[in-house]
Amino acid sequence: MTDAQKTGKYVGQRVTRNEDPRLLTGQALFVDDVDLPDMLHAAFLRSDYAHARVRSIDVSAARTRPGVVAVYTAEDMGDFWRPGPLIVPPPSKVEGIVFHARTQIPMVKDKARHIGDPLAVVIAESRYIAEDALEDIIVDYEPLEAVVDLEKALEPDAPLVYDDLDSNLAAHVIQEKGNYEAAREQADVVIKRRIVIDRGAAAALENRGVVAAWDAKSQQLTVWDTTQAPIPIRNGIAAMLGLSEHQVRVIAPFIGGGFGPKIMMDQPEEVLVPWAAVKLNRPVKWIEDRRENFIGTTQERGQIHDAEIAVTRDGRILGLRDVFLHDTGAYDPYGLTVPLNTQSHALSAYDVPNYYTEFRVVFTNKMIVTPVRGAGRPQGIFVMERMLDLAAKELGMDRTEIRRRNYIPPDAFPYRHVVIDQAFAELIFDSGDYEPALDKAMTMIGYHHFLKEEQPRLRAEGRHVGLGIVSFVETTGVGPYEGARVTVESSGKVSVVTGVGTQGQGHFTSFAQVVADQLGVDVRDVRVVTGDTAQFHWGTGTFASRGAVVAGNAVNCAASNVRTKVLKLASKVLNAPEEELELADGQVRVADIPEQAISLGELAVLANPLRGAVEPGTEPGLESTDYFGPKTCATAFGVVAMVVEVDPETMLVEIQRLVIAHDCGTVLNPMIVDGQIHGGLSLGIGNSFYEQLVYDENGQLLNASFMDYLLPRSTDMPPLIEIGHLETPSPLNPMGSKGVGEAGALPVPAAFAQAVEDALADYGIEILETPLSPNRLFEIVQAARGADE
C-alpha cells in the first residue's frame, strides 16, 4: 500500500479494506443490531406440511397471551394480501415460451405448498414471547400428497401444486443454434447420459432480518433489511402499502453474506413486517433463525439432464443436445433466470456449432428456487465438462486436449452463441483468450508430471489419487445499469454514494480506489455509502457478479466528471491551462510549479459560494451523478485443477491440491479478487461433497440444521488454493473489468467428479451426479462392481 500511496495509483493494487476496522471491532451495524424504543418482535408460524389444505387457523389463545400485541393471518390482511411481483419475467425474445407465473404470497390462504410456507405472524413485546405464542396457535390441516420427485411431478396422475393448472409444468423453453440432428449424422461418436444435480443452500452466516419503523408525524417509513437489492425493495414496499416511494427509506447496512437469496424481493417477511409496523404504529423487528433459514429462504440447483454430445474422431464438438428438468419449488417469482443460465453455460468456453436445448420447469412442494451463487451456471458447466470427459475417454484422447481443440479462438471475439441468455439478449462473449489459462493451470498443477510420474508411483503403493481439470466461463456484470454520485466535500474528503448493497465484497475499498485515482486523494479519504435509498435511489442491486463491473464503472464515470469540474475551476483559480494541472495529494497544482496549488477542499468551497452568483449553465459544488449500463455481459474465464486422494475404506475424499488460473479482465484489487475466488471455491467444494438438502417423499426437509447440513470447515479445505491471474480486459466498459463473485463456485463439482473418477479408475465408475458424499460414492462403487460381476 505504501507504494500505491507514493504513486497515487490505487487501481490494481492490493489495498487493505477501509471498512475493516469497524467490522473487526464489532462497531459495524448489521440489521439485528438495530434497536429502537418501543420495538416489537415478530415470529412466524410456518407450515409443518409440504402440501396441505389449511382448513382453519385458530389464533385466539395466542392473542390472549400476556405480551402479545397482535397475531395476523392472511384473513387479517384484507386488501393488502396479494401475491408478490414477478421479479424477472420470461424473455420476450425467445419464441414459444410457456410460462406460468405463480409468485410468492405473504401468508397462506388456501393451501400450504412447501414446508415453511408462512401461516401466521405473532407480534409481541419480546422475541421469546412471540415464539411462545406460536405454540398457542392451532392449525387444522388436511394433508395432501406431496409433489417431490421432478419426473413423477410431470406424470399425468401426479398431484397438483396448483389446482388451476393442468399439470405441474411451470415453464417450457426450447432454444436452438444450427441443426443438432443434422450434426449428429456427421458425428463419429455420440455419447448420451443422464446427469442429476441436487439442491443446496446459500447458508449465509447471517440469517435474514427486517426492522421497520413508521413515523406517523412525518409519514415516513424506515426499513432495515438484509437485502442485496434495497432500491427495488423500497419500490415494492411503497407500492404494497400505497405510499410514495419517497416516503419509504430502505437501508441495507452491513450484510452478513448474501449469496443470492437476499436478492429476492418482497418476500413474505419483507412485506409483513413493514405492514405491521405501520398498522401498529410501533417499530417491529423480525430476525430469522437458522431453522427458518433452511425452510423459509430460497435454495437452488436441482435439475435432471438428458445430455448428448456429438464429436468427430479428432475430438471436435459437432453439437450438444441437452434436455432438462428444472425444479423451481413451490413458486417461481424469479422467472427463468436459473435455467437460462444453465442453457447458456452448458456451451461454456467452447465453439459449439449446433445446439439443441430444451427445459421444463417443474413446480414441486419444496422451497422456492432462486439464484444461489452460481445461479444455474454450475449445472451447465457440470453437464458440458462431464460430457467432454466421457468423449475424451471414448476417443482415447487427453482430457485437456479435447478442451483445447474446442475453445473459442481468441480472434473469434465477440463470439455469438446465438441463444438468448438471462440478460434477455443474445449470448455474446465479449473477449477472452483461453489457451493461456489452460496452460497456466496445467503448469501450476504439474499436469504431465502428475500423470506420468506421481500418479503411477502412488498407484503402485496402492493409493487412490486422481486429477481433475476443467474449464469454465462466467457471464458477469449484467445490466441494466447502476449509478453513483461523487462529491468533493469542503473538508477535501470525497463522498461516494451508490445504490447497490454490499455483503462483504469490499465495495468501500474498491470504489474508493477508483475515485482516489481519478481525484488524486488518499484512498482512506474516500467515504463510500452503499445500500441506503435516502442517499441514492436509482439502481437494481448486487447480484450476478455485477457490483464491481456495473457500479464500479458508474463510480468511475462520476469521478471522471468531477475531475473535469475540478480542472476547469482550478484552471481559473490558478490561472493556468488545464493541461498543465495535476491532481495529487488532495491538491490541484501546476505540474511544473508545485507551490502554485489549491487543495480540493478549498476548491469545493469556491464551487459552492455563499455570496455572488454561480455562472449560468454550471452546477454548484464539485459533484457529479452518473450511470453505467453495459450492452451485454462481460465474460470471465478460468481453469480449475485439483488433485484428490480417496480412501477406499471410508470413501472420504481429500483435496490435496487446488489451483485456478483465472481471467476477470482488469483487476481493481487483487486481494479482494483472490478472496472472492477462495469463497466461491469453498462453496463449490460444498456443492461437490458436503452440502445436499435432503427432502423425503413427503417433502419434509430432513437436514434443516448446521448439525445435519454440512458446510465445508477449515479442515475440509485443501492446504493451499493457488491462484494464477490473467487479464483480458472487457471492451464493454471503460475500466475493462469483469465480475468474479461467482467464479469459484462454478467449476468445482465438475473438477471434483473428474478427479474422483480418476482416483478410482480401477473401479471403472462414472460419476454423473453432484453433490456426492462418502456413502453415495460407496454406492456408486458397489453398483459398478455389481455390474462387472
Add this chain to the structure above:
Amino acid sequence: MSALRVKEVDVDNSMTISVTVNGTRHVRTVEPRMLLSDFLRHELGLTGTHVGCEHGVCGTCTVVFDGQAVRSCLMFAVQADGHEVLTVEGLGTIEELHPLQEAFQDAHGLQCAFCTPGFLMTLVPFLDENPDPSEDEIREAIAGNLCRCTGYQNIIAAVKLAAERMGT
C-alpha cells in the same frame, strides 16, 4: 431460538445477576431462559457478538468466558452470574486494533465479517495458550467456526501473521 419454547413463564422467576463484561460489572434482572448471546446483544447492547445458528455449530457467537472460548448461544445469562466475559468490543478499538484484528485486516481474513468476531474470540485464548502454532493447529483451532466467504485460507494466514507479530 425456536428450540427454546417455555410454555408458561412466571416473571417472578426472574433473577438478578452480576456479570463482568470487558472489565465492566453489569447488574441486571433477567429471565432464567435468556441466552447469554441475547443478554450481551440486547440487554447490554454489545452487538459485536453475532448469532448465526443458535444451536452451537457455527461458532459465530463465541465469547471468552473466564478465559475460555465458549458459545454464548449455548449458555444462559444466569450461568454467567459472577463470571467474566470478554467480547469483541473488549479487544482493540477502531483507532488501535488488537494485533489479531490488525492481522485480519492485513491478510484479508474477513469479507462480510459476520463470523469474524467468533473467530477472533476463539483465537484469542488459542494464541494465549499456543503463541507459535503450526498451520495444522490453526486449522484445527478454527474447525468449529464456520465462514462462508473466505474459504478460511486468509484467516489462517492472518493467524500466522498475528502469531509472528505478537511473538516478537
